[in-house]
Amino acid sequence: MTQPAIYYFDNNATTRVAPEVVDAMIPFLREQWGNPSSTYAFGRQVGEHVDQARARVAALINAEPREVIFTSCGTESNNSAIHSALATQPDKRHVLTTAVEHSANTNFCALLQKRGYTVTFLPVTPDGALDLQQLEAAIRPDTAIVSVMWANNETGILFPVREIAAICRRKGTLFHTDAVQTPGKLKIDVRELDVDFLSLSAHKLHAPKGIGLLYVKRRVKYQPYIVGGGQERGRRGGTENVASIVGFGRAAELAMASLPDEHTRARALRDRLEDGILAAMPGTSRNGAKEPRLPNTSNLAFEGVEAEGILMLLDQAGICASSGSACTTGSLDPSHVLTAMGCSVARARSSIRFSLGIYNTEAEVDYVLKHLPGIIAKLRANSPMG
Numbered sequence: 001m002t003q004p005a006i007y008y009f010d011n012n013a014t015t016r017v018a019p020e021v022v023d024a025m026i027p028f029l030r031e032q033w034g035n036p037s038s039t040y041a042f043g044r045q046v047g048e049h050v051d052q053a054r055a056r057v058a059a060l061i062n063a064e065p066r067e068v069i070f071t072s073c074g075t076e077s078n079n080s081a082i083h084s085a086l087a088t089q090p091d092k093r094h095v096l097t098t099a100v101e102h103s104a105n106t107n108f109c110a111l112l113q114k115r116g117y118t119v120t121f122l123p124v125t126p127d128g129a130l131d132l133q134q135l136e137a138a139i140r141p142d143t144a145i146v147s148v149m150w151a152n153n154e155t156g157i158l159f160p161v162r163e164i165a166a167i168c169r170r171k172g173t174l175f176h177t178d179a180v181q182t183p184g185k186l187k188i189d190v191r192e193l194d195v196d197f198l199s200l201s202a203h204k205l206h207a208p209k210g211i212g213l214l215y216v217k218r219r220v221k222y223q224p225y226i227v228g229g230g231q232e233r234g235r236r237g238g239t240e241n242v243a244s245i246v247g248f249g250r251a252a253e254l255a256m257a258s259l260p261d262e263h264t265r266a267r268a269l270r271d272r273l274e275d276g277i278l279a280a281m282p283g284t285s286r287n288g289a290k291e292p293r294l295p296n297t298s299n300l301a302f303e304g305v306e307a308e309g310i311l312m313l314l315d316q317a318g319i320c321a322s323s324g325s326a327c328t329t330g331s332l333d334p335s336h337v338l339t340a341m342g343c344s345v346a347r348a349r350s351s352i353r354f355s356l357g358i359y360n361t362e363a364e365v366d367y368v369l370k371h372l373p374g375i376i377a378k379l380r381a382n383s384p385m386g
């Protein structure tokens with residue numbers, strides 16, 4: 001069965017697995033299926049490939065290999081970092097985060113509140129920015145961890161994590177950043193950022209779903225979230241997802257090799273799309289500041305039309321985009337990120353995210369620019385408001 005052409009503009013939700021990554025993984029599904037913890041050579045050899053992948057993902061973030069824990073996803077990494085900070089400092093029962101984090105963080109924090117912990121969700125400005133003085137003032141003596149994402153998955157807006165890490169250092173508080181949206185888009189250097197914990201997810205980087213990592217800075221105390229065998233030096237039980245780990249390593253290598261080029265290419269395509277839409281169509285505007293922002297993300301409001309209708313007609317034209325994050329679509333709630341930025345519910349419900357990736361072309365951008373005005377005009381004509 002051949003698939004009809006798709007125009008994929010939802011790379012912040014997931015990315016296509018790179019063919020090079022698939023090629024690197026296949027031997028570990030077909031032939032080298034041993035358990036890396038086994039003592040015989042058939043297992044040990046597999047373990048060497050896990051080590052090599054660990055070195056590759058460590059290089060991507062300028063960490064030491066032993067500072068990397070492989071997890072099952074970005075969600076597990078976020079949960080694990082916060083869990084560990086609370087478990088290693090039982091007298092500290094406060095978590096400081098923001099109102100615009102991914103649900104992998106927000107919903108875990110909401111659960112902690114139910115368990116009796118105190119959580120502060122810092123507000124953002126209409127531009128999507130944080131007030132760092134307010135952040136500093138919100139750190140309490142019993143704050144176990146500050147968790148602030150680096151790049152917002154919905155708007156692409158970047159938080160100054162290096163400055164935030166410095167504030168936390170000064171205050172003696174642990175700092176975690178959800179950097180899931182950054183690899184391949186920004187240079188990541190954990191030494192320069194000076195963070196204690198950092199989360200990544202492979203499927204946002206052209207590797208498979210179901211594999212992620214948590215960077216834990218050397219000498220930072222760690223308590224495992226998943227307890228079992230002694231894998232990951234006792235920090236994460238469970239037999240290693242070898243093929244996916246190898247794929248993650250290969251994807252990290254590819255991302256490092258192409259970073260400066262891809263960064264400018266994605267930005268040029270994103271700007272062509274965004275500027276094209278804003279210039280051609282009245283009643284459209286960007287959500288949040290133009291900068292500092294991920295080079296690949298554009299979140300736009302289309303006045304007087306429901307995002308759901310736009311997405312449906314885009315889908316009929318083979319175009320994949322999204323409203324809010326993929327993890328919350330299907331629910332009727334407007335995006336918590338946009339409402340935290342002060343958007344009205346109507347505006348939040350009229351907003352679409354386009355997120356570009358390494359496989360997008362100028363011709364694909366032009367295809368969207370050609371089809372979208374007609375879609376919006378049609379919806380506006382049918383709208384009870386229009």
Ligand SMILES: *Cc1c(COP(=O)(O)O)cnc(C)c1O
Nearest residue numbers: 073074075102104153180181201
């Ligand atoms: C996708 C995403 C996650 C969740 O990662 P999974 O591997 O899907 O669990 C967490 N944070 C951000 C910012 C994301 O974009």
